[in-house]
Amino acid sequence: MxxxxxxxxxxxxxxxxxxxxxxxxxxxxxxxxxxxxxxxxxxxxxLEWVVQVWDLYQDTIWRSMGIALACLIITLVAGVPAAYALALSKSRWARIFEETLILPVAIPGLAIALALIQTYGGFREFRMSWAFILVGHVLYTLPFMVRSVLAVLSSIPLHEYEEAAASLGAAKRRRFFDIVVPNAMPGILAGSLMVVTLSIGEFNLSWMLHTPLTKTLPVGLADSYASMRLEVASAYTLVFFIMIVPLLIAMQKFGETGRARKSARR
Amino acid sequence: MTMTQTGSGSTEISLMNCAKSFGGQQVLKPVTLTIEAGETLVLLGPSGCGKTTLLRIISGLESPDNGSAVLFNGEDVTRLPIEKRHVGMVFQSYALFPNMTVRQNVGYGLTTGQGNERLSKAERDARVEDMLKMMRIHELADRSIDQLSGGQRQRVALARAIAPRPRVLLLDEPLTALDATLRDDLRMEINALLRSLGITAIYVTHDQAEAMALGDRIVVMSKGTIEQIGSPEEIYHQPVNMFVATFIGATNALSGKWTREGFVPDGQEKPVATPRSSAFGGNTLCFRPETIERIEESHNADGSLEGTVKTAAFLGSCHRVVVEMPGGQRLTLEGAWASAPAPGDVFKFKIDEGGVLPVWSTNQ
Structure with missing residues (x-):
């Protein structure tokens, strides 16, 4: 009872x-x-408001998706090899590097943005292009990719696979693509979803780094809250939801299968 | 079993002054050794003796200290990384790739173009097929690695290592992770495989039974140095020192002293029948448990020894007793005796003349 x-x-x-x-x-x-x-x-x-949002702000939506995609490509190209190197290295410097890599997560986005503007703001073309925002996003999301891949690589006997592949005649590049990448795939996928989601939703950095011509979706959202009818702003939120929720669900699903596979192996 | 020739014929390996230091400490003292083409050489020793380090130097996974050289058929490969040496390697943990099926694992070494061998897809498939059949894992070909048992994994690892027809096959404790019966079966299989391939093989183990069964020659190592190199028979019957005598097989070390007439054990007055004392020294007499002759209690024989049976066991093919000598020392003795000795019995025996090991210790 x-x-x-x-x-x-x-x-x-x-x-x-x-x-x-x-x-x-x-x-x-x-x-x-x-x-x-x-x-x-x-x-x-x-649906009038949604249509209005689409008319007024579709450039921010495309831009956000473009930045997220570019950000993903850069974090993959830089982050996966970095995680591989970190997983193989036993040196103290590798551990220190691993720690410094998460600094951008801990430092407020506004501070990073300010530092970027102070340093590179003078390069006019760069300052005015969406690439400037991209740099901020890469700084912010790279640690998530590296961490995610590194976690998987640390949980497998990577050294042994490496040595076995080398004994079979595979040089470094072959080992990376044949052995490391396929076995790190759960981490790479989880990291990718994380990077895309974070990049699409990122506001602090983007707000500081944007120009009126390089607004991203969340910046546009803030803009519409400030200057448009409440209905339009809300419709904008709806659009954002439609974009981000499937990604979040995929992330959740993926985490579950990853855990299930891990416990099945035990 | 299909006969498969190695690609480059058999390879002779020469090690010259191969040493290895880690952080200022020399874990492997300079080793100079030639491994003949087609020979199976076993590196045997307790953990930390340097045997794995030596194997890794031969493989190219570890580079030796300056002044060392590794030669394959006279060609200096000291600075070649493992992927350019064309060696096959079997690891203790198997190290099979979990992202590939059995078939893909076995075929992987054929895709890397090592040993200047360029095979067409059809040739590769045929070779993999041969390997799977030879190792009797054909029905597992399309399974993933985590669906295999330990013994199956080891077969796959072997097939994967020999598929590219390496110049030399290196095996690092390949049976340690398996249970006892499986170990015996696979040991025999590996033996037959190495003979049929005629490949130069280096096998690392800490298990002396494995070493005896597989090696054409055994290298006994301890603390980074080679203690003895020899055939299994030589190592067993003519150990060069106490370490080798006690590490390989069981050894009794009877304490006493050497006199002009022979060896007088502690607690006894008469010397035992032994070879001439000039070849021996120290204050022990070492012999194997089975190199004795049991003597009837009533029978009187020169140079016999006697003690009291403490424990007795029947092992099927022979009896084993632990006998306490008058000096209080215990010896383990074995033989196929007509009557079973029992605890408390007086046990009278004689050490075979050829059974005394040429080793002794002085620190008792």
Whole structure:
């Protein structure tokens, strides 16, 4: 009897918490779909605001996706070999490097952005292009890629695979592509999803680094909150949701299968 | 089993002053040694004796100290990395690639173009097929590595190592991770395989039974130096020192002293029948448990020894007793005796004349 009471009160608390978090989401989505937010649902539903967002801000959406993709490519090309080198190295410097690599995560994005502007702001073309934002995003997301790949590489007997492949005549490059990359794949995929998600949602850095011509989606979102009708801003949130939620779900799914595979191996 | 020739014929390996230091400490003292073409050489010793380091120097995974040289058929390969040496290697942990099937693992060494061998896809497939059949893992060909048992994994590892027809096959404790029965089976199989391939092979182990069964010659190592090199028979019957005598097989070290007449064990007055004392020294007489002759209690014989049976066991093919000598020392003795000795019995015996090992110790 007592157990039952405990169960139901726990359930109630959980539902309450979920509701506390979910209701604003629903409100926001509804706001983006109603004709007049102040009149409420009875004013009728419409896609007008979404269309308006698309017309006004689609450049920010494309730009965000472009930056996220470029960011992913750079973090893959730089991050995977870096993780490989770190996993193989036993030197103290490798450990120190590994620690410094996570600094950009700990330092506020605003500070990084300020440092970038102070240092490179003078290069006009660079300052005005979206590549400037990209640099900030790479700085911020690279540690996530390296960490994710490194975690997988540290959990397998990488040294032994390396030596076995070498004994079979595979030079460094072959070993990297034939053995390291395929075996690091769970980490590479998890890291990739993380990088894309973080890049699309990144605001602090982007807000400091953007120019009126290089707005990203979250910057545009802030802009619409400040200057547009609430309905338009909410519709914009809806668009953002549609982009980011599938990525989050994929990340979650992937984490689960990764864990399941790991425990199956034990 | 299909006969498969090695690509480059058999390779002779010469090691010249091969030494290795880690952080100022020399873990391998300079070794000079020639491994004949087609020979199976076993590096035997307790852990930390330098045997694995020596194997890794031969493979190219470790580079030796300056002044060392490794020659394959007279060609200096000291500075060649492992991927250019065309060696086959079998690891204790198998080190099979989990991202590949059995078939892909076995075929991997054929895709790297080592040994200047360029095979067409059809040739590669045929070679892999041969290997799978030879190692009797054909039905596992398309399985992934985590679906295999330990013994199966070791077969795959062997097939993978020999598929590219390496100049030399290096095996680093390949059976240590397996259970006892499987180990015996695979040991015999590896033996037959090495003979049929006629490949130069170097086999590292700490298990003396494995060394005896596989080696044409055995190199006994301890603390970074070679103690003895010889055939299994030489190592067993003519150990050069106490370390080799006690590491290979069981050895009794009877304490006493040498006189003009022969060896007088502690607690006894008469010398035992032994070879001439001039060849021996120290204050021990070493012999194997089975190099004795049991004597009837009533029978009187010159140079016989006697003690009291402490424990007795029947091992199937022979009896084994632990006998306490008058001096209080215990000896382990073996033989196929007509009557089973029992604890408390008086056990009378004579050491075979040829059975005394040419080793002794003086620090008792």
């Amino acid at each position: 007592q157990r039952k009471t405990l169960f139901y009160s726990a359930l109630a608390l959980t539902l309450l918490t979920v509701a506390f978090l979910v209701v604003p989401v629903i409100m926001s989505v509804m706001a983006g779909l109603t004709k007049n937010f102040f009149l409420g649902i009875k004013s009728g539903l419409t």
